[in-house]
Amino acid sequence: MTRMECRLLVWYEKNARKLPWRETLNPYHIWVSEIILQQTRVAQGLPFYYNFITNFPTIKSLAEAPEDAVLKVWQGLGYYSRARNMMKTAQIIMRKHQGRFPSNIAELRLLPGIGNYTAAAIGSFAFNIKMPAVDGNVRRVAARFFGLDDPIGTQKSDQLIESLLLDEMRDCPPALFNQAMIELGALVCKPTSPSCAECPLKENCIAFSENLQEMLPVKIAKKAPKPIYMDYLFIESENHTWIEKRPDNGIWKGLYEFPNTISNGNKLQPNPFHEWFANSAETIMHEPRTFKHQLTHQTIFATLWQFSCKEANIVEEKLKNKIKISVSEIYQFPVHKLMYRFLTEVN
C-alpha cells in the first residue's frame, strides 16, 4: 500500500459524484465527456454531454455527420477546433480501426485532439491501462502532495508527476485511482483555500505539513492577451438579415457571423458601415454596443452596430457573398460564442 492509495480510494468511494461517464466502459462516451470537460465544468458540461450523445450516439454516427450539424451541437462550448478534431478522429477510427477505439496509449495518442491526458483517461477508464491521467486538477494535487516547486504544465514537470503517480498507483485499479485524483482536485484540493482538514492525503502531504498550500503549484507566468477591436453589422430589413461564413482558417473557422471589420483603435469609431446604405436618412441606426470577449490569447472588443432599413436602401455590392436569412433562422446556423452573445443580449 502506498502513501496515497488506500485513503484516497476510501475517500473516493464515499464522496465521488455520480456522473454518467463514470458508469460506463464505453470509450466513445468517455472520450466525448473528456473533450467536453476540457471546455467547461462538470455541472455545465452535463447537458452538453447528453445532447451530444443523443445526437451522435455512436462513433459511426459522428463520423458520418455533416460538419455544420456537429458544430451546432457544440455551440456554446467554444474552441470549435475540438469538435472538428472529434469528427476527424471518428472518421479515422471508422477507417483504420474498424469502428473501435484503439486500446493502447500509443495509438490513442496518434488520434487528432487526443493528448497525453485524454489518452491516459480513455486508456485507464475504458481499458484498465495503468497510466496516470495528469490534468490541471491532478497537477495541483501532485505539486502540493509531493512539494514540487518547479513550474507545472511543462513536459518535464508532467513526466515527473506521471512517474511519481505511477509509483503511487501500484496495484490499484487505474480507473479508480485516476478518477479519485481528479475528484480530489475538484472537490478538496481546490486552487485557493484547499480543504486540507477533510483531505485523505493530509498525513503525507508536504504542502500541508509545511503550510505551502497557497505557494504551490508554481505556475509559468502568462503573457497578457492581445487586444483586437472589431465592428459587427446587424441589419434588420423586413424581418431579414445577412450573415457570412468565416474562412476555413484562423479563429472560428467555418462558423457564421454578421458582416464585420477589424479596426485599429480602442475608441468608438464613427459609424464604420455608412457606405453600406444608399440613403442614411432612410436608415435607423440604433445605439451601438461594445462587447468584451475573452479568448485565451486575445481580448476582443467587438462593437455591434444595428440598423433597420428597407433592403432597397442597402448598396447591392455590399451584399455580395452574404447569406440572406430570416432573423429567426439564424439560430439554425452554428455560430461562435461572441455571435451568440450578440443574439441573446441584444433585443
Ligand code: SF4
Ligand atoms: S492536504 Fe491539502 S494541500 Fe495536501 S493534497 Fe490535501 S487538500 Fe491538497
